[in-house]
Amino acid sequence: MRLISPLLPFRDAVAQFRTGGLSPRHYLEQAIDHVAQTEPTLNVFAHLDLVNARKLADNSTKRYRQGQALSRIDGMPVGIKDIIETSGMPTQMGSDIYANWRPLADATCVQALRLGGAISLGKTRCTEFAIGRATTTLNPHDTERTPGGSSSGAAAGVASGMFCAGLGTQTQGSIVRPASYCGVIGYKPTWGALPLNGVHPVSTSHDHLGVIADSVDSAWQVAWWIAQKSPIPLRRGLNGAPNSELLSRPVRRLAVLRTAGYTELDEASLAAFDGQLEAWRAIGIEIVEPPEDDALSKFCTEAEMIAEASMRMVAHEMQWPYRSYVENNSDLVSEKIHNLVLQGARIDRLQYVQLMQLRTTLREQAQALCEYYDAFILPAASGIAPTGYENTGSRTLVVYSSFLGLPACSLPLLQVDGMPLGVQLMGSSNGDYRLLGHSQWLMDTNLNCVRD
Numbered sequence: 001m002r003l004i005s006p007l008l009p010f011r012d013a014v015a016q017f018r019t020g021g022l023s024p025r026h027y028l029e030q031a032i033d034h035v036a037q038t039e040p041t042l043n044v045f046a047h048l049d050l051v052n053a054r055k056l057a058d059n060s061t062k063r064y065r066q067g068q069a070l071s072r073i074d075g076m077p078v079g080i081k082d083i084i085e086t087s088g089m090p091t092q093m094g095s096d097i098y099a100n101w102r103p104l105a106d107a108t109c110v111q112a113l114r115l116g117g118a119i120s121l122g123k124t125r126c127t128e129f130a131i132g133r134a135t136t137t138l139n140p141h142d143t144e145r146t147p148g149g150s151s152s153g154a155a156a157g158v159a160s161g162m163f164c165a166g167l168g169t170q171t172q173g174s175i176v177r178p179a180s181y182c183g184v185i186g187y188k189p190t191w192g193a194l195p196l197n198g199v200h201p202v203s204t205s206h207d208h209l210g211v212i213a214d215s216v217d218s219a220w221q222v223a224w225w226i227a228q229k230s231p232i233p234l235r236r237g238l239n240g241a242p243n244s245e246l247l248s249r250p251v252r253r254l255a256v257l258r259t260a261g262y263t264e265l266d267e268a269s270l271a272a273f274d275g276q277l278e279a280w281r282a283i284g285i286e287i288v289e290p291p292e293d294d295a296l297s298k299f300c301t302e303a304e305m306i307a308e309a310s311m312r313m314v315a316h317e318m319q320w321p322y323r324s325y326v327e328n329n330s331d332l333v334s335e336k337i338h339n340l341v342l343q344g345a346r347i348d349r350l351q352y353v354q355l356m357q358l359r360t361t362l363r364e365q366a367q368a369l370c371e372y373y374d375a376f377i378l379p380a381a382s383g384i385a386p387t388g389y390e391n392t393g394s395r396t397l398v399v400y401s402s403f404l405g406l407p408a409c410s411l412p413l414l415q416v417d418g419m420p421l422g423v424q425l426m427g428s429s430n431g432d433y434r435l436l437g438h439s440q441w442l443m444d445t446n447l448n449c450v451r452d
Contacts, residue, residue, distance in 0.1 A: 003038045003140040005161040007031055010076050010218050017064045017075055024060035024075030028053060028119055031077045034161040035121070041143060043136040044157040046082040047089050048122040053077070056119045063117065072221045072244055074117030079124040079157045079166035085198040086110050086123065093200055094128045094135055094150075096332045097325060107198025109167055109209055112229035113222070124153025124166055127392065129322070130174060131202050131314075133334040134392050139181060141419055145385040148178030149392030154212045155182040165213040165222050171202040172310060173381075173398030175210045176424055179410040180380035181393065183420030185439075187211045187219035190430050191405030193238050194223060195230040201321075203314040205356070206402050216409070216440045220246045223432075238432055248444055249437030253286040255293070255373040257426065259300050261307070261396040264382035269421055272414045273379050276423060283445065288373065299365045305358065307396050310403040313355045315344035363404045363429070370428035374438050380410035380422030400426065407432045409439045413446055 007013075007030060008022075016022035032050060039045060060075040069075070085091045085103035092098045106114065113120065125135040130150035137152040139145040140160040147156040154166025155178035168175045170188045179186025187210050194209040201207060209226075213219035227238040256277065262270065277287050290297035318340055325333050326341050369376075382394040401408035406429055410422035425442070427435030 001041070001143040003042060003143065003160050005034050005037070007034070007077075007161045007164060007214065009215050010164040011215060014072070014075070017069075020065070024064065024119065025054065025057040027075065028057040028077055031121065031162055038140065038160045038162070042138050042140055042156050042160060044079070044124055044153040044160070044162060045121070046092055046094070046123045046125045046153070049089055050121065052088065053119050053121050056117075060117050060119065069117065071116035071225050073113070073225050076118045076165060076218070076222070077163040078113060078118045078120055078222070079122065079154055079163045080110060080120055081130075081151055081154055081166065081168050082123040082126050083130050083169060083200040084110060084167055086120075089123055091123065094126045094130070094132070097329050103198070105198065108195040108230055109226045110198070112226040113167075115229055116225045118222075121163055124151070124157055126150045126152055128334055129200060129202065129337065130169055131171060131340070132337045134390050136389070138389070139385050141183060142385070145387050145419070146181065146389055146392050148181040148381070148385060150174040151178050151212060152392070155179055155184060155186070158182070158184045158212050158214055165211055165218050167222075168210055168212050169199060170208045170210055170402055171206045171314060172402050173393070173395040175208070175212060176398045176401070176408055176410045176422070177381045177393050177395070179212050179412070180420065180422030180424075181385035183412040185213045185216055185219050185412065186380070186410035186422065187213070187216075187223060187436065188401060188408045189223055189238065189432050190407045193430070193432060194226055203317040205313055205317060205359070206310065208402065216436055216443055217246050219409075220244075220436050246433070246440060247437055248441040249434060250441050251285055251374050251438045253288065253373050254280070254375055254377045255296050255369060256287060256289050257300060257303070257376040257378040257400065258290055259303050261382065262379075264394055264396055265379060266383050268416045269379065269383040272416050272421060273423065276413060277377070287377075295365070295369060299362070299369060302362060302365070303400055306362065306400055306403045309355050309358055310399050312343070312347055313352070313359075315340045316347040316352050317344070319344050359403060363406075366404055366406060367428055370431065375435060376426040378424050378426070380424035384416050384419040384421050398424070405429060407435050409435060411439055411443055413442070
């Protein structure tokens with residue numbers, strides 16, 4: 001079953017908010033209609049609060065009528081991943097341990113959205129603690145398939161037209177991969193660019209806050225606004241233009257991050273990805289493969305170590321608080337988390353330091369290559385969404401940017417067997433504005449090609 005009813009893109013809606021052709025309240029009601037039609041099947045929300053959402057939309061409508069919008073995201077319907085604390089709604093982490101738990105304060109990112117006039121519909125479902133067992137959300141393109149994890153509800157909600165953007169988190173692949181599976185934009189910023197205050201931890205070295213959205217512009221506006229309202233030094237990667245306007249930036253040269261992980265792709269998915277590269281070559285973009293650049297070839301080879309190194313680092317850093325969960329609530333914790341805690345306990349301090357040193361070395365190599373290329377390019381997942389609900393997909397091709405802390409964006413450019421597959425751009429540390437400018441240009445270029 002396919003349940004896709006996209007909302008009018010938020011940027012277009014805002015133009016109508018300003019002229020009076022559409023109000024935030026009427027726009028919200030369109031989103032709520034989509035919720036009513038598809039939520040009983042898709043299970044996007046862990047908690048819905050439409051009464052408060054309507055109140056927020058009415059307030060936003062008044063502000064637009066008075067010409068006093070709070071920000072570029074004022075009136076935007078959003079979803080909040082359920083490992084992000086919200087004082088007005090339960091935060092249950094996808095775990096029975098936290099059933100019906102209500103925090104006393106909002107996470108920094110939630111507070112920022114509220115200050116900008118965004119309209120939260122509720123909490124979106126996620127896998128257990130964003131790393132354990134799968135949740136019950138289905139893929140709106142095919143309800144027999146996973147939407148991906150761990151930001152399952154955020155991706156499915158945007159794709160099905162329930163909201164324009166969802167806050168997600170990524171430790172290894174939890175933004176880029178579900179965005180790919182659901183055919184929407186997934187933006188994982190540079191590590192540390194957005195605040196994690198009030199977000200349940202998995203890994204101190206890997207956790208990222210990011211956005212799944214209906215467009216590159218929506219993703220940027222949400223992230224930029226959160227950065228402006230965060231009590232941490234603003235990274236220049238999210239500084240961008242003074243008024244937050246995202247400008248399309250032409251792409252000249254892309255480096256293909258072609259690793260052994262490509263063996264996970266089926267023939268149709270690999271052919272679709274290579275076909276996209278050929279289409280870009282045809283319009284003058286230089287596509288550089290590893291054999292053509294010794295430094296790129298060396299980096300692709302050494303990147304083979306990332307998947308295992310990442311898992312070991314994450315497992316070691318999960319000792320807190322997950323060891324306590326396992327010891328005190330063993331029956332309420334999945335076997336996967338039990339196993340990760342055991343794996344992490346076997347990693348000693350020296351091994352952990354060596355993993356950190358490997359990350360530093362590979363990050364330096366990636367940064368050096370970014371001096372010569374606009375971005376790295378690779379698939380945003382190891383194929384289309386798998387059938388079934390327990391397997392949320394491989395992390396192999398999406399873990400590189402998480403381990404290295406580099407910004408990444410999944411662009412819904414490919415179709416394989418009627419299902420979406422994203423193309424992933426990965427940029428330089430703190431080069432987020434540039435990366436999203438390139439992403440916007442590639443989206444515009446592909447749209448123009450389709451029109452022609």
